[in-house]
Amino acid sequence: MTKKVKLSDLTDMFKDLGNVEALEGVTIEGDIELDISGGGGLNPALAYALGHETAQISVHLANIANMLGYPVGQAFAGMAGVGIGGMAAPTAGITAPARLNKLIPSKFEVKNVEEWKHTIQEVTLGATSADGGSRKSTVTLGGENSLPFYFDTEMPHRNYVTMDVFDMPIGMAKAVKMNYEDVINDPAEWAKKVVRDFNADMVTIHLISTDPLINDTSAREAAKVVEDVLQAVDVPIVIGGSGNPQKDPEVLEKAAEVAEGERCLLASASLNLDYARIAKAANDYGHAVLSWTQLEINAQKELNRKLMKQCDVPRENIVMDPTTAALGYGLDYAYTNMERIRLAGLMGDEELTFPMSSGTTNAWGARESWMVSSPLKQDSDWGPREYRGPIWEIVTGLSLALAGNDLFMMMHPTSVQVVKEITQTLFGLKEEETIDITNWIGAEV
Amino acid sequence: MKLNSPLQAYKFLPGTNCGECGEATCMAFASHLIDRSLKLTDCTPILDDKFKKKYAELDALLAPEIREVEIGVGDHIVKIGGDDVLYRHKLTFFNQNALAYDVWDTMDEADLVARVEQIRDFRKFYVGEFLQLDMIAVRSISDDPKKFADTVKKVMGTTDLPLVLCSFNPKVLKAGLEVAGDKNPLIYAANKDNWQEVADLALEYNVPVALFAPNDLDMLKSLAKTFLEMGMENLVLDPGTFPTGKDLRTTFHNFLKIRRAGIEGDRDIAFPIMAVPLTAWMAHDDPVSASYWETVVASVFTIKYGDIMLLHSIEPYALLPEMHIRDTIYTDPRKPVTVDPAVNDVGSPTADSPVIVTTNFALTYYTVESDLSSNGIDCYLMAVDTDGIGVEAAVAGGQLTAAKVKKGLEEAGFDLKEKTSHNTLVLPGLAARLQGDVEDEVGANVMIGPPDSGRIPGWMEKNWPPAKK
Numbered sequence: 001m002t003k004k005v006k007l008s009d010l011t012d013m014f015k016d017l018g019n020v021e022a023l024e025g026v027t028i029e030g031d032i033e034l035d036i037s038g039g040g041g042l043n044p045a046l047a048y049a050l051g052h053e054t055a056q057i058s059v060h061l062a063n064i065a066n067m068l069g070y071p072v073g074q075a076f077a078g079m080a081g082v083g084i085g086g087m088a089a090p091t092a093g094i095t096a097p098a099r100l101n102k103l104i105p106s107k108f109e110v111k112n113v114e115e116w117k118h119t120i121q122e123v124t125l126g127a128t129s130a131d132g133g134s135r136k137s138t139v140t141l142g143g144e145n146s147l148p149f150y151f152d153t154e155m156p157h158r159n160y161v162t163m164d165v166f167d168m169p170i171g172m173a174k175a176v177k178m179n180y181e182d183v184i185n186d187p188a189e190w191a192k193k194v195v196r197d198f199n200a201d202m203v204t205i206h207l208i209s210t211d212p213l214i215n216d217t218s219a220r221e222a223a224k225v226v227e228d229v230l231q232a233v234d235v236p237i238v239i240g241g242s243g244n245p246q247k248d249p250e251v252l253e254k255a256a257e258v259a260e261g262e263r264c265l266l267a268s269a270s271l272n273l274d275y276a277r278i279a280k281a282a283n284d285y286g287h288a289v290l291s292w293t294q295l296e297i298n299a300q301k302e303l304n305r306k307l308m309k310q311c312d313v314p315r316e317n318i319v320m321d322p323t324t325a326a327l328g329y330g331l332d333y334a335y336t337n338m339e340r341i342r343l344a345g346l347m348g349d350e351e352l353t354f355p356m357s358s359g360t361t362n363a364w365g366a367r368e369s370w371m372v373s374s375p376l377k378q379d380s381d382w383g384p385r386e387y388r389g390p391i392w393e394i395v396t397g398l399s400l401a402l403a404g405n406d407l408f409m410m411m412h413p414t415s416v417q418v419v420k421e422i423t424q425t426l427f428g429l430k431e432e433e434t435i436d437i438t439n440w441i442g443a444e445v
Numbered sequence: 446m447k448l449n450s451p452l453q454a455y456k457f458l459p460g461t462n463c464g465e466c467g468e469a470t471c472m473a474f475a476s477h478l479i480d481r482s483l484k485l486t487d488c489t490p491i492l493d494d495k496f497k498k499k500y501a502e503l504d505a506l507l508a509p510e511i512r513e514v515e516i517g518v519g520d521h522i523v524k525i526g527g528d529d530v531l532y533r534h535k536l537t538f539f540n541q542n543a544l545a546y547d548v549w550d551t552m553d554e555a556d557l558v559a560r561v562e563q564i565r566d567f568r569k570f571y572v573g574e575f576l577q578l579d580m581i582a583v584r585s586i587s588d589d590p591k592k593f594a595d596t597v598k599k600v601m602g603t604t605d606l607p608l609v610l611c612s613f614n615p616k617v618l619k620a621g622l623e624v625a626g627d628k629n630p631l632i633y634a635a636n637k638d639n640w641q642e643v644a645d646l647a648l649e650y651n652v653p654v655a656l657f658a659p660n661d662l663d664m665l666k667s668l669a670k671t672f673l674e675m676g677m678e679n680l681v682l683d684p685g686t687f688p689t690g691k692d693l694r695t696t697f698h699n700f701l702k703i704r705r706a707g708i709e710g711d712r713d714i715a716f717p718i719m720a721v722p723l724t725a726w727m728a729h730d731d732p733v734s735a736s737y738w739e740t741v742v743a744s745v746f747t748i749k750y751g752d753i754m755l756l757h758s759i760e761p762y763a764l765l766p767e768m769h770i771r772d773t774i775y776t777d778p779r780k781p782v783t784v785d786p787a788v789n790d791v792g793s794p795t796a797d798s799p800v801i802v803t804t805n806f807a808l809t810y811y812t813v814e815s816d817l818s819s820n821g822i823d824c825y826l827m828a829v830d831t832d833g834i835g836v837e838a839a840v841a842g843g844q845l846t847a848a849k850v851k852k853g854l855e856e857a858g859f860d861l862k863e864k865t866s867h868n869t870l871v872l873p874g875l876a877a878r879l880q881g882d883v884e885d886e887v888g889a890n891v892m893i894g895p896p897d898s899g900r901i902p903g904w905m906e907k908n909w910p911p912a913k914k
Contacts, residue, residue: 101641104670108662108714110706151698213878243841272843294834294842323838328571328769330808330835332776335748336534343532365837367899368765375899376819378575380567383761391737395744395766399773402748422741425693432690435727437659441584441611441633444551445726445735445757 112152116346120144121315121354122156123288125202125265126236132261132286136234139201141319141406142355147342148404149426159401159423161408161416162202162238163194164361167217167225168209173370175389176411187225188232195233198413199420204238204267205229210251211242219247219254226255230262238265238290238409245273249281256281265319265357268292271303279311288317290357295323295333297340301351308351315354319407324358326366327396334358335403342404355406360419363396364389364411390414398422446529447506451475457503459490478507480536480779481529510708511715511752513540514653514679516580516631517607523579525681525752526717531708534778541775543753544767545580545609547723550587550596557596558603563759565604569768570819572811576768578606582633582755583621585612590620597624609633609655609755615642626650631753633657633719634683637664640671647677655719659685660695662702662714670713681753682714686721688728688742697745704750717752726757736763744770783833784810788857792823796866799824799909800859801894801901802850803873804831804839813898820902825864829853837875847882854887861889869911873898 120142127133143156169184179198183190187205194200207222209215226239239255241248252266266282267290269275282289291307293299300322307313322341325334338356345353363369369392374382382388393415397408401423410416424430448454454475461471466487468474477483485507486492491500513527527539546564548557561581568575581600585593593612600608601624608630610621618632632650634657635643647654654677658664665684672680684699700718707715722742729735736758743754747770756767783805791814803813805828814826829849831839839845850870854861861868868889872879874896884891892911895904 099644099675100671103637103640103664103667104674106663106667106670106713108666108702108706110702110711111709149694149697150701245843270842294838325835327766327773328808329812330806331770332773332778333782335773336532336778339532340534367897368769371897371899374569375816375902376570378819379569381761382765387733387760387762388765391740391762391766394737394741395770398741398744399748399770402745418737418741422745425690426697426745428691428694430690432692432728434690434692435688435724437685437687437721437724437727439613440721440724440727441613442586442588443724443727444586445723 113146116146116152118145118346118348118353120342120345121318123316123319123355125238125263125288127261127263127286131263133263134230134234135236135262137236138263139236139407144342144346144404146346147339148401149423155427157406158427158429159406159408159420160201161199161410161420162204163198163200163416164204164206164409164411165190165194165229166206166208167222168215170208172411173364173389175370175386176364179413188228191229191233191237194413195235198416200235200416202236202238202407203229203233204240204409206240206242207251207255208240208242210247211244212247213244214242219251222251223254223258227258230259236263236265238267239287240267245270249274249277252278253281256285256287259287260285263287265290268321269303269307271299275303275306276311279307279313282317283311283313288319289313290319290321291354292321293323295325295330295337297322297337297344297352300341301349304351304354318354319357320352320354321357321359324360324362324396324400326363326369327392327399328368329366331396331399335399338400338403338405356400356404357407357409358397358400358405360393360397360400360408360415361411363393366392368392390418394418394422401426446479446481446509448479451479454478454503454507457491457499457506458488459496461490463490465489481509481539509539510710511704511717512678512680514681514717516543516609516629516653516753517605518627518629519605521579521605521607522629523607523753528704529708531705533774537777537779538775540752541771542747542751543579543607544771545582545753545755546578546759547582547584547611547755547757548596548600549584550589550592552596554599557599560759561600561603565606567759567761567764569765570815571769571772572808573815576772578764578768580607580609580753582609582611585614585617585621588612588614588617590614590617593617594620594624597621601625601628607631609753611755613639613657615639615646618643618646622646622650622652626652629653631655631681633755635668635672637668640668644672644675644677647672647679648675653679653681655681655683657683657685660687660692660699662699665703666714669716673713680716681719682716683719683721686724686742686746688722688724688738693742697749700746700750718750720746720751720754722746723755723757732758736760739763740766743767747771748774781807783807783830784828786828786830786853786856788825788827788854788859789814791817791826792821794823794825796864797910798865799867799871799905800827800861800865800869801825801871802827802829802876803898804829804834804836804845806831806833806835806839809835813901816898816901822901822905825859827853827857827859827870836873840876840878845876845879847879847886850879850883851886861887867911 122143124138124140126135126138139160140157146152165187167187183193191203209217210222241251264287266287269278269289270292291303322337325331341352369389390412397419458471466474509527509529511526511528514525516523523543524540525543530536564578568577583597610630611633612618631653633655636657656668687696722739725739726735740763784807786805801824810828831844834844870889871892871894877893880891
């Protein structure tokens with residue numbers, strides 16, 4: 001069922017909330033209609049935005065509009081150029097004797113990088129009915145011949161986002177949690193929501209309740225949740241354990257079995273657990289393996305080598321997670337580790353020519369993303385945390401995109417939209433009208 | 446730089462092993478020249494007249510590929526450029542990119558002063574120092590020289606931060622320079638139309654100048670070559686920052702091309718690059734969206750080769766990530782990841798003070814330490830050897846275990862029963878699952894602290910001292 005809402009109605013609705021300063025002065029011209037799907041009332045995403053603190057509304061307006069495919073950029077395009085002050089033409093006549101009165105003509109030239117002779121392995125996640133699975137779409141990672149978005153060669157595949165779903169309610173930053181309160185007890189509904197409302201390319205189901213120190217949910221019960229999620233959504237999925245090294249092999253084996261043929265990504269094989277069991281489960285039931293190491297390029301080589309040589313995992317079934325640290329909490333190591341891994345791959349280190357995945361959600365561990373205010377008295381005011389959190393996740397993610405990361409595990413809907421927007425812009429998918437920056441100095445911004 | 450081994454630099458040095466630079470041998474000094482951790486002027490003998498020629502030769506060979514440009518004077522001088530590599534792990538990036546925030550000449554005086562004060566005073570404590578903003582960019586919107594000069598004067602009355610004077614009208618720039626000319630501001634910008642007059646100003650006032658050729662690298666190089674020919678080396682290149690769509694992709698490519706060509710030896714284009722993420726405000730009308738996109742664009746060009754950037758939003762949610770991504774990229778990757786495992790005093794702990802456990806990952810350790818000391822908490826802070834891995838990951842990866850905690854106490858010679866009245870350890874909240882193990886292994890009481898050390902002060906109020914058992 002579809003309800004047509006005019007954007008101008010939207011602003012009226014927001015006005016009714018009172019004191020929405022951020023919207024003042026914004027006029028929406030024309031009768032642009034938004035298609036809002038969802039039975040009876042408003043789309044949940046919209047309802048959630050409406051119920052929000054007023055201070056947050058403007059960002060969500062843009063965000064929701066984007067999510068629903070409403071071309072925000074175009075609506076504002078007519079206004080973009082307004083207010084640019086006229087620039088005086090360069091005055092004629094030179095006051096002091098110029099030493100040159102003509103520009104020296106010049107041609108700019110730069111070479112492509114010659115050492116990048118190797119291709120990053122392509123890995124496809126998800127299988128459609130043609131390949132023995134039940135996914136409607138698949139995701140292919142890798143295939144690069146240069147650093148991401150560079151001009152040396154075209155990047156064959158865009159970046160993808162897989163959104164986190166947990167098999168039990170967990171502690172989350174407030175800004176994140178408010179998006180999931182209605183589905184927090186139902187992983188299948190949660191998975192549906194991230195695909196339907198938040199534009200997730202994939203879903204990661206984290207089976208954290210299986211940890212013996214949490215609920216010690218059995219592998220069999222956990223596998224049931226995986227089945228539910230596979231039923232609920234038709235995108236490729238990542239299956240994550242609890243991180244408990246004793247329990248994970250058993251949990252992932254069972255999950256791999258019930259998901260046979262779907263080409264899921266099993267997360268994770270690591271050096272501190274029985275990676276051979278996870279590799280075998282992937283091989284036996286047709287899945288890919290996430291090879292996880294902790295910020296150490298040599299450990300990453302070692303684990304990849306063991307997966308290939310000892311466990312016979314085919315190259316097209318390996319994705320690496322070299323670990324993501326949050327902005328301000330070790331992102332420098334994470335960034336450089338990934339950049340070095342990608343450069344080594346492009347220059348032919350066959351133990352490192354694999355696509356990469358980032359647990360970008362880790363950004364929410366940074367206090368800047370969730371704390372109400374700084375714990376340090378000497379700091380300037382940190383401002384509202386509702387805005388700090390998403391941008392922390394965005395900057396963490398886009399930094400790693402530039403280091404070569406392919407797949408992003410993320411949590412906040414706004415962060416997902418913006419990371420997609422910037423990576424797809426740099427990739428070349430975004431057509432926008434050219435903004436004339438010739439006289440940007442005089443712009444009334 | 447044109448050298449890649451210490452031996453090549455050694456040949457130019459006096460070779461006396463005099464030790465005045467602080468190194469035992471000239472060879473050791475040479476290796477510091479190559480990794481740029483010492484300067485040639487640290488060698489006092491080579492400054493002597495008889496080595497004049499060798500000094501000049503070596504100095505030229507050691508010069509960074511990308512020229513270094515200084516803006517401002519005195520304590521707040523900002524240096525940009527000076528890089529030798531395309532990837533930070535190959536050495537490190539030098540001179541972090543300068544963050545300049547804008548004011549404009551149509552602002553009310555009170556607003557202007559308030560905004561400048563906010564930019565001047567914004568700070569965030571991080572790993573032992575304050576992250577701060579660097580510069581003020583004054584934009585001429587009115588195109589009126591007098592208004593511009595008045596604005597510049599007002600800004601200078603409020604802050605010593607270096608300035609960027611922004612106008613394409615040479616008359617306006619001149620009015621600004623009449624006020625600020627002796628403060629070595631960056632003038633922005635010479636373009637294909639006004640370059641002769643702007644060059645005259647840059648020469649007359651001997652100030653650095655930005656060259657602007659939106660998406661035209663031939664023109665940009667042509668301008669740079671022409672200015673060089675006229676004797677100006679303090680140049681900054683602005684290839685235009687187009688904020689959206691394929692134009693932004695092209696802008697990204699332009700930055701990559703300029704820096705690659707510069708590092709590979711094209712001297713005509715080996716200058717610091719300027720990004721103007723402020724143009725995001727020309728693409729988005731909603732201020733939160735505009736600010737978000739501006740931060741996104743700023744982050745992209747902090748990572749890939751922007752050396753100075755002009756920005757608009759001064760909301761904390763823009764400033765904090767902008768300062769942090771800059772710190773991320775410009776942190777020297779050669780600096781150690783870890784602190785020495787130990788039990789350290791914070792403040793003046795007594796037998797009744799808590800013993801707080803964290804990891805030896807430098808970032809974690811310093812964060813916890815600054816949270817404790819800035820809140821006046823006297824305690825013992827224990828850095829467990831987790832191979833430099835943070836708490837959550839070390840618990841998951843097995844680098845933070847009960848055995849490691851015990852070993853750490855033993856090696857530090859810290860006997861809980863002897864040194865404290867409570868025989869209690871406080872574990873990080875993220876290591877809560879280790880509580881039982883640590884109690885058994887160490888034979889001490891174990892309390893679980895908050896998941897973030899910023900909350901230790903509140904936690905202390907509720908939980909310390911521990912109830913007597």
